[in-house]
Amino acid sequence: xxxxxxxxxxxxxxxxxxxxxxxxxxxxxxxxxxxxxxxxxxxxxxxxxxxxxxxxxxxxxxxxxxxxxxxxxxxxxxxxxxxxxxxxxxxxxxxxxxxxxxxxxxxxxxxxxxxxxxxxxxxxxxxxxxxxxxxxxxxxxxxxxxxxxxxxxxxxxxxxxxxxxxxxxxxxxxxxxxxxxxxxxxxxxxxxxxxxxxxxxxxxxxxxxxxxxxxxxxxxxxxxxxxxxxxxxxxxxxxxxxxxxxxxxxxxxxxxxxxxxxxxxxxxxxxxxxxxxxxxxxxxxxxxxxxxxxxxxxxxxxxxxxxxxxxxxxxxxxxxxxxxxxxxxxxxxxxxxxxxxxxxxxxxxxxxxxxxxxxxxxxxxxxxxxxxxxxxxxxxxxxxxxxxxxxxxxxxxxx
Amino acid sequence: xxxxxxxxxxxxxxxxxxxxxxxxxxxxxxxxxxxxxxxxxxxxxxxxxxxxxxxxxxxxxxxxxxxxxxxxxxxxxxxxxxxxxxxxxxxxxxxxxxxxxxxxxxxxxxxxxxxxxxxxxxxxxxxxxxxxxxxxxxxxxxxxxxxxxxxxxxxxxxxxxxxxxxxxxxxxxxxxxxxxxxxxxxxxxxxxxxxxxxxxxxxxxxxxxxxxxxxxxxxxxxxxxxxxxxxxxxxxxxxxxxxxxxxxxxxxxxxxxxxxxxxxxxxxxxxxxxx
Ligand SMILES: Cc1ncc(COP(=O)(O)O)c(C=O)c1O
Numbered sequence: 029x030x031x032x033x034x035x036x037x038x039x040x041x042x043x044x045x046x047x048x049x050x051x052x053x054x055x056x057x058x059x060x061x062x063x064x065x066x067x068x069x070x071x072x073x074x075x076x077x078x079x080x081x082x083x084x085x086x087x088x089x090x091x092x093x094x095x096x097x098x099x100x101x102x103x104x105x106x107x108x109x110x111x112x113x114x115x116x117x118x119x120x121x122x123x124x125x126x127x128x129x130x131x132x133x134x135x136x137x138x139x140x141x142x143x144x145x146x147x148x149x150x151x152x153x154x155x156x157x158x159x160x161x162x163x164x165x166x167x168x169x170x171x172x173x174x175x176x177x178x179x180x181x182x183x184x185x186x187x188x189x190x191x192x193x194x195x196x197x198x199x200x201x202x203x204x205x206x207x208x209x210x211x212x213x214x215x216x217x218x219x220x221x222x223x224x225x226x227x228x229x230x231x232x233x234x235x236x237x238x239x240x241x242x243x244x245x246x247x248x249x250x251x252x253x254x255x256x257x258x259x260x261x262x263x264x265x266x267x268x269x270x271x272x273x274x275x276x277x278x279x280x281x282x283x284x285x286x287x288x289x290x291x292x293x294x295x296x297x298x299x300x301x302x303x304x305x306x307x308x309x310x311x312x313x314x315x316x317x318x319x320x321x322x323x324x325x326x327x328x329x330x331x332x333x334x335x336x337x338x339x340x341x342x343x344x345x346x347x348x349x350x351x352x353x354x355x356x357x358x359x360x361x362x363x364x365x366x367x368x369x370x371x372x373x374x375x376x377x378x379x380x381x382x383x384x385x386x387x388x389x390x391x392x393x394x395x396x397x398x399x400x401x402x403x404x405x406x407x408x409x410x411x412x413x414x415x416x417x418x419x420x421x422x423x424x425x426x427x
Numbered sequence: 428x429x430x431x432x433x434x435x436x437x438x439x440x441x442x443x444x445x446x447x448x449x450x451x452x453x454x455x456x457x458x459x460x461x462x463x464x465x466x467x468x469x470x471x472x473x474x475x476x477x478x479x480x481x482x483x484x485x486x487x488x489x490x491x492x493x494x495x496x497x498x499x500x501x502x503x504x505x506x507x508x509x510x511x512x513x514x515x516x517x518x519x520x521x522x523x524x525x526x527x528x529x530x531x532x533x534x535x536x537x538x539x540x541x542x543x544x545x546x547x548x549x550x551x552x553x554x555x556x557x558x559x560x561x562x563x564x565x566x567x568x569x570x571x572x573x574x575x576x577x578x579x580x581x582x583x584x585x586x587x588x589x590x591x592x593x594x595x596x597x598x599x600x601x602x603x604x605x606x607x608x609x610x611x612x613x614x615x616x617x618x619x620x621x622x623x624x625x626x627x628x629x630x631x632x633x634x635x636x637x638x639x640x641x642x643x644x645x646x647x648x649x650x651x652x653x654x655x656x657x658x659x660x661x662x663x664x665x666x667x668x669x670x671x672x673x674x675x676x677x678x679x680x681x682x683x684x685x686x687x688x689x690x691x692x693x694x695x696x697x698x699x700x701x702x
Contacts, residue, residue, distance in 0.1 A: 038561065048530055048557040050486040052607055055584040194492050195482060204485045211486065212608040214584065311530035311557060312483060324504030325535030326482040 032278045034348065039228020039315075042351065044344035047227045049314045053207075056214045061229045063134050068236065073129065080125050081240060084158065085115045087122075089241075091248040091405070097375040103395040104402035107257065108378070109245050109273065111409050118381065118410030119241060119269045120151040124220055126237035128155035131218035138162040138213070141220045142206040144171055144199030144265075145335035145383075146178025147410060148222030153187035163187040166205040170197040171335055178414060196329045199339050203313055223266025224343030227314030231343050238272025245405060246276055257405035259284040259394070263386040264304070264357065265336050267343035269409035274355060284356070287346060288390045290332035291359035301330035302359035303342040304350050317344040333362035333418065334382035336410075364389040366422060369412065381410035382418065430523040430551045431576050431599040434473055435634045435655065444651040444690050446471065447636055448683055449527065449660035451478035451494040452511055453503030454667060455675065461514045462676060463667075468522050470680045471687035476554070476658065479508050479528030486556045488609040490661040493668065505532040505541070509548045516549035525552035525578055525599075538569040546573035552599045554578035560592045567596050580604050583623060590630035600634040600656060603627060608639070610661050615640035621653050644689035651690040659686055 034041045047057060067073040081087040090113070094106040111119040124141075131139055139161050143149030149165040156163030165182055169191040172179050182189050195201040203226075210219040224231045224238075249256050260277060262270035264287040277283045292300035300306070307318040312327060320328050320340040332338045349355035365382060368389035372380050380388060387406050395404060412419070420427050428436070438445055448467050452460050464475055480498035484491060505528075512524050526545065533541050533555060545553065553575055558566055560579065567577045576599025581590070584607060593601065605620050620637060627635055637650050638658025650657045666682055667675045 046562050047559060048562055049559065050556050050582075051559060051580040052486075052582040052584055052604060054559055054589070055586055058586075194489070195496075200483060204483050207485045208488070208609045214607060308535075310534045313485070314557070316534075319531070321531065321535060323535065324502075324506070325532035326499065326504070327531070328482075 030279060034345065035228065035232050039232065041345045041348035043309070044317050044347040045228060045231055045315050047314065048311045048316065049227045050211065052211045053214070053227070056210065057227055057229070059134070064130060064229050064233050067130055067133060073133070077126055077129060080129070081122065085121050085125060086113065087240065088244045088248070089113050091245060091252065094372075094376050097371060098395065100375055101392060101395040103400065104258070104398040104404045105400065106391055106395060107403060107405045108408040109241060109405060111241065111269065111407060112378070112380065112384070112411035116147070116151050116154050117413060118147045118151070119238060119272060119407070120148045120222060121154065122240055122272070123222065123234050123237045123268060124148070124151040124155045127218070127220045127233070128159050128161070131161065131220070132159055134218060136161070136216060136218035138164070138217045139220050140164045140166065140206050140209050140217055141222060142166045142199065142202040143222065144168070144202065144338060145414065146171070146175040146182070147336060147414065149187070149189070150178055150181050150185070152220050152222070153182040153185035156187060157185045164209065165189050166192050166202040166209070168192045168197040168199060168202050171199065171202070174335060175414065199335070200313070200327065200341070223268040224271050224345060225266045225313055225315065225317070225341055231315065231345055234268050235271045235275055235345065238268050239275045241269065241272035241407065242274065242276035245273065249405070253403065256280060256283055257403040259286060259402070259404050260407070261286045261288060261387045261391050261404060262407035263288050263337060263383050263409060264342060264346060265339050265383060266341070267346045269407050271343060271345055273407045274349070278354060285349070285354065286390065287355055287357045288386045289357060289359040290334060290337035290386060291361045292331040292333070294361055295359060299331035300359065301332045301338050301340065303340060304346060304357040305359045309347065312341050315344045317347045318342055318350070333365060334386065334415070336381070336383040337386065358390055360386050360389040366419070368392050369419065378408070379412040380408055381412050382415045384409045429574050429576065430521070431474065434523055435600065438473065444654070445473040445634070445636065445656035446683070446687055446690055447474045447476055447656050447658045448472050448663050449476040449478060449658065450663060450667065451480055451491065451498050452508040453480055453498030453501050454494040454664070455497050457498070457501050457503050457507065457511070459675065460511050463679065464515045465518065466676045466680045467683055468519060470683040472522070472683060474523045474525060474656070476525045476527045476660070477508065477512065479505055479526055479532055481529040481532060484529065486609055488661065490664050490668070491610050494664045505536055506544070509544050509550070512550050513548035520549070523551040524549065525554060526550055527554040528556070530555050530557045538566055542569040542573045542575060546575055550575060552576035552578045554580065554602060556580065560589070560596050563596070578602055581627060583607055583619065587626065590627065594631045597631070597633060600636050601627070601631055602658065603635055603637045603654070604639045605637050606640050610639060615646060617649055617653070620650070624653055644685055647686045648689040648692065657686070657690055
C-alpha cells in the first residue's frame with residue numbers, strides 16, 4: 029500500500045518546496061504542471077519513456093555485487109546500482125530524456141539547461157540532438173575552466189555553451205542565468221532543470237523520472253537476493269540520484285536510507301557543501317529548503333572536489349525526509365571520497381565519478397561495523413572518466 | 428492613512444503621476460545611500476524603492492546584479508538597510524520608502540522580527556520578488572499587523588484568474604512589469620501596456636505603477652499617460668555605476684529631475700524644447 033504521497037498539489041513537502049518565483053514565471057510553471065500531470069497519467073507517454081530508457085540509455089542498469097571490496101572491508105556486502113553504465117555516463121540522462129519528451133509534447137523548440145560539472149549539460153545536449161531541438165547550456169566560467177572536456181562534448185553535440193560571469197561563477201549562478209533566460213523566452217523555451225530542485229513541479233517531476241533507479245533495484249533485489257537491501261546509500265548534491273533510489277523505498281520502513289553530502293575540506297572549515305548537515309532552511313531557486321547561508325541570509329560559496337556536489341541548496345524533499353527522520357544525512361571529506369575512488373578502481377575495476385565516490389566512502393566506513401549478512405545498496409551515480417584531470421592533479425600529475 | 432496611500436491621494440488631487448526611482452542600498456557605498464535618498468527627494472520623486480542586496484538576484488539583469496555585488500562587497504545586509512531607512516526618517520517623515528528584494532534575507536531574519544523592525548524604522552511597503560501570492564499568506568499577515576503594504580508584481584503573463592487573488596492581498600499600489608524578462612531590458616510595447624492596464628483596473632482598485640524598460644524621458648512621459656506611477660531602476664543604477672566612485676548625487680539628481688519634467692509635461696514636445 030502506498031502511504032507516502034508528497035508533495036501536495038502546490039508542491040509542498042511539509043514546510044519545504046513550493047513555488048517561490050517572480051510573477052513572470054508563474055504562468056509558465058502552471059502550464060508545465062498541467063502538461064506534466066497529463067503525461068504522468070498517460071500510458072502512451074510512459075511507454076515511450078520506457079522505450080527510450082531501454083534502447084537509448086541502455087536500461088536496466090545492473091545491480092553488481094562488489095565481492096572483492098566487500099571482503100576487503102570485512103563486513104556488510106556492498107552492492108552497486110550501476111548508473112555509470114548509462115549512455116553519457118551518469119544517472120542524469122534518465123531525467124533529460126523524460127523532460128525532453130515532455131518539451132516535445134508541449135511544442136517547445138528550444139531547451140536550456142544549467143550545469144556544474146557538465147554532466148547534466150552533456151545529458152541535455154545529447155537529448156536535444158536526439159530530438160532535434162536547439163540547446164543552450166549555462167555554465168559558470170569557473171566551472172568551464174575546470175571541466176573543459178565536457179564543454180567540448182556539449183559543443184560536439186551541437187549545443188551553445190554560455191559562460192556565466194556573475195556571482196561565484198559556479199552552478200548556482202548558472203541556475204540564476206538559466207532562470208533569467210527562461211523568463212525572457214518563455215514562449216518557445218523549455219527549461220530542463222538537472223536535479224530535484226527549483227520550483228514546483230520540478231522536484232516532483234525530476235524525482236519521478238529518476239525513480240526508475242529504485243524501481244529497477246527493488247525488482248533486481250527480489251530476483252537475485254530474494255530480499256530487499258538493509259541500507260541504501262547515495263551521494264547528495266541537489267539530490268536527484270539519491271531520491272531516484274530512495275523514493276520507491278520510502279514506505280518500506282525496514283530499509284534505512286542514507287544521503288551523503290560533500291564535507292569538502294571539513295565541516296569546520298567553511299569549505300564544504302554539506303547543506304543538510306550544516307545548513308538552515310530558507311528560500312532559493314524557487315523553493316524552500318535547507319541552504320548554506322550567512323547570518324544575513326546571503327548564499328555562501330561552497331567547495332567540493334566534485335563539481336556535481338558543489339551546490340549550496342538541496343532538493344526540498346530531502347529537507348522533509350531529514351526533518352521527519354525517514355532518511356539520514358551525513359558528510360564525507362574530499363580526502364575520504366578520493367580514497368574510496370582509488371579503492372573501487374583497484375578492487376573492482378570500476379572508475380567511479382567523484383560524486384559517487386562520496387557514497388562509496390560512507391559505505392566503506394559503515395560496512396565494517398555490520399555483519400556479513402547485511403546488504404548495502406550504493407547508487408553508483410556515474411563513471412569517473414570526466415574526473416581524470418582532477419584526480420591526477422591530486423597526485424601531482426598534469427595530464 | 429499610511430504614507431503610500433496619502434501620497435497617491437495627494438497626487439490624484441493634483442492630477443499628477445508618481446515618479447518612483449529604484450536604487451540598491453549600499454551601492455556604491457553604504458555611506459552614500461541616505462544622502463542619495465535625500466537627493467532623490469530634492470529632485471522630485473514621490474516614493475523611493477530601496478533594493479536590499481542579495482547574492483542571487485534571479486530576476487535582475489546585469490546592471491542591478493552588479494549593483495548588488497558592489498553593495499555586498501561592503502557586507503550590506505537587511506538589518507543595515509533598515510538602519511539606513513531609520514536615518515533617512517530623521518530628516519524626512521513624508522516620502523514613502525518601499526524595500527524591494529528577495530525572500531531569503533527575510534527568511535533568515537524571521538517575518539515577525541523583520542516587520543516590527545521595518546515598521547519602527549519607517550518602512551512603508553515591501554516587495555519580495557520571489558513571494559508570489561500563493562506562498563505568502565502568513566507573510567502578508569505579519570506586514571499588515573504593522574501597517575506595512577505588501578507590494579505585488581504583475582506581468583504580461585499573469586492570467587486573469589490570478590488578478591482577483593492579488594487584489595485580495597495587495598495594498599498601497601501594484602507594480603506592473605511591462606515586459607517578459609529581467610530588469611534592464613529595453614523593449615517596451617506601449618500598446619500592450621495600455622491594453623493590460625485596462626484589464627488590471629477591472630480587478631484592482633489600487634494605483635498601478637509601471638516599470639522595467641523605462642530608460643528615457645519619452646518612455647517616462649508615455650507611461651505617465653497610462654499609469655499612476657512610473658518606476659525607473661536600471662537607468663538610475665547605470666548612472667551610479669558610471670560615476671564609479673565619484674559622488675553620484677549630482678548625475679542622479681539631474682537624471683531624475685528630467686524624468687520628473689517629462690512626467691509632468693502635458694506633451695512630449697514641451698519636454699524636448701525644455702531640454
Ligand atoms: C555522477 C553524478 N552524481 C551525482 C551528482 C549530483 O547530483 P544529484 O545530487 O542531483 O544526483 C552529479 C551532478 O552533476 C553527477 O554528475
